[in-house]
Amino acid sequence: MTTLLEVDSISVTFDGFKAINDLSLAIASTGLRAIIGPNGAGKTTFMDIVTGKTRPDRGRVLWGEGGMNLVGLSEARIARLGLGRKFQRPTVFEAQSVAENLDMALKNPRQPLRLLLARRTAADRVRVEAIAEEIGLRAHLTRRAGELSHGQKQWLEIGMLLAQDPKLLLVDEPAAGMTVAEREHTTDLLKRAARTRAVVVVEHDMEFVRRLDCRVTVLHEGRVLAEGSLDHVTADPNVIDVYLGR
Numbered sequence: 591m592t593t594l595l596e597v598d599s600i601s602v603t604f605d606g607f608k609a610i611n612d613l614s615l616a617i618a619s620t621g622l623r624a625i626i627g628p629n630g631a632g633k634t635t636f637m638d639i640v641t642g643k644t645r646p647d648r649g650r651v652l653w654g655e656g657g658m659n660l661v662g663l664s665e666a667r668i669a670r671l672g673l674g675r676k677f678q679r680p681t682v683f684e685a686q687s688v689a690e691n692l693d694m695a696l697k698n699p700r701q702p703l704r705l706l707l708a709r710r711t712a713a714d715r716v717r718v719e720a721i722a723e724e725i726g727l728r729a730h731l732t733r734r735a736g737e738l739s740h741g742q743k744q745w746l747e748i749g750m751l752l753a754q755d756p757k758l759l760l761v762d763e764p765a766a767g768m769t770v771a772e773r774e775h776t777t778d779l780l781k782r783a784a785r786t787r788a789v790v791v792v793e794h795d796m797e798f799v800r801r802l803d804c805r806v807t808v809l810h811e812g813r814v815l816a817e818g819s820l821d822h823v824t825a826d827p828n829v830i831d832v833y834l835g836r
């Protein structure tokens with residue numbers, strides 16, 4: 591098992607409050623990881639640090655075989671290294687079709703507009719169809735993204751990230767607001783995506799995490815409280831105390 595991302599002793603303080611407190615954790619180059627923790631545990635701040643949005647006061651974020659330190663790099667640079675982030679709310683282009691959304695994502699979004707609007711090549715079309723199949727929207731390619739259900743929009747956005755072929759996909763609360771059937775589809779989608787890359791899911795919903803059937807890291811007060819299978823961490827007295835608020 592090779593390590594893709596290693597967070598090494600990072601800390602960050604906001605107005606005297608330690609949101610991340612000497613946090614260390616490692617993510618393997620393939621497979622799923624769930625990160626859970628009560629409100630304020632530091633999950634969002636962790637993602638902000640890894641993606642370059644927030645700079646830690648201390649510590650390193652090491653990437654890839656060479657162990658390149660991401661701290662201090664711009665968000666755009668980190669994204670180009672292969673780190674994709676899916677925020678909670680879908681941000682698809684509502685007026686464009688599913689195919690057009692995927693097509694724009696296939697091309698580098700930092701390209702000039704005229705290239706984004708350039709005609710699709712045959713290879714692009716094949717790739718767009720393959721991604722649509724992967725995310726379960728093959729039958730919806732010509733629909734406007736704005737007409738999709740909430741769950742379908744989330745899948746489209748995951749597809750747009752997959753189009754960029756990230757090495758690590760960070761996904762923030764994918765199950766929020768989804769129906770049971772949509773959740774099942776999302777679990778399958780994330781599991782499939784994790785066969786060839788690292789996928790880190792930050793999630794509150796324990797039932798969803800159980801379905802992911804993966805290693806779980808519990809954060810609390812900005813550090814790792816427990817790690818292992820969901821059964822292992824939920825049997826941990828420290829985790830029980832934190833979740834019951836004792």
Ligand SMILES: Nc1ncnc2c1ncn2[C@@H]1O[C@H](COP(=O)(O)OP(=O)(O)OP(=O)(O)O)[C@@H](O)[C@H]1O
Binds near residue numbers: 627628633636
């Ligand atoms: N920019 C900021 N300025 C001040 N305090 C912040 C800032 N960002 C986060 N915090 C604080 O840091 C702590 C960790 O927040 P964070 O959002 O990372 O937690 P979380 O685990 O994602 O919580 P939730 O599950 O509620 O989203 C919280 O107490 C939060 O209020």
